[in-house]
Amino acid sequence: MARALNRIVTRVWLLAGMMTFITIAMSVAVYYGATVLHLHQIGDSMPPKARAEFERLVRSGQTDSDRFFDLHEQYSGSVMLPSDWLFLAVIGIVSTSVGGGIAYVFARRISAPISAVSLAASQVAEGERGVRVEAVGLAGETAELVDSFNRMAADLEAYERERKILTAGIAHELRTPLTILKGRLHGLTDGFIDPSTDEPERLLRQVEQLSRIVEDLRTLAHADAHVLELDLRVVDLARVVQFAIVDLRPEAEAAGLTIGEACQPARVRADPVRMRQVVMNLISNAIRHGADGNAVEISVAVEGAAAVLRVADEGRGFEEGDERRLFMPFWRAARSQVAVRSGSGLGLALTAKLVEAHGGRIVAANRSDRSGACFLVYLPLCD
Structure with a gap:
């Protein structure tokens, strides 16, 4: 938003410079036209011999000679007729109107969205988080300014909702x-x-x-706050997963679930305690939401420069559009079946933050056959 405002200020200065240039150019043109008209009228008022001499002086550029000023003073006494003054007045009015009209149009195009953003910002400050500014017909920096404000307002609204x-x-x-x-x-x-x-x-x-x-x-x-302290070491993600499976297998069996495992070595730089917390949270979540009698599938694989941890259950999955909400603290899906077995409501939110702290990312998706949810964790491999 700051960049857009800076560009708008720059555009205003350019507009002011352009209008100054137009005004000066039109003034010079009017002055030149008036001078030519004035000299033409002086020549018309002279006798033929004096007129020929006067035109010769003008053509030869001797307009600063004593003879030129003598002729000018002698015959220019009353050459400015009312029609001449009317001509100059019309030129002045037209130039002022054109310049003012152009300035008004540009000023309105710039000031209108800024005024709308200012009003909307006041409403947001008063607690109306759902206020947005229409961007119809806008372009360039003003459109960028409005878009930045709308995104900021949406972020504030989301933050307020998450805080509640x-x-x-x-x-x-x-x-x-x-x-x-x-x-x-x-x-x-x-x-x-x-x-x-x-x-x-x-x-x-x-x-x-x-x-x-x-x-x-x-x-x-x-x-x-990005102040979480991590004891980073080179660890084998597959080993972390295997130890977590050993600890959680009794819980899975008590819930009527089996754990399927397919792990290949994948060396990552991670805090062993925090990475174990990530794995335990994902497996515990799969156990809570898996349907009785089905399996939880866990795998570790290497894809390019990333180690990929996959944890999938065979439960009911989640509604379309809930992919990001799953990682909000204490968020629960509307369907009561999803929360049959209770959890603290912090597991997935904490997992996502820990993965991000390790330079990775986590993705949630329903399985392709709609037979459950799948969580994928991508972590950079060690060099």
């Missing part, structure tokens, strides 16, 4: 373990719950859940 979702999600995720802790601690205090040997373990699980949520939020905030 995040705030509501945090409140929801923290409320559940806090409610359980509060209720059971009150029960212990009032004597309604026996301080059995497994009660401290139950309370500890809720504290650990709270701790995980807070740590995930902290990691997400650091990744968003």
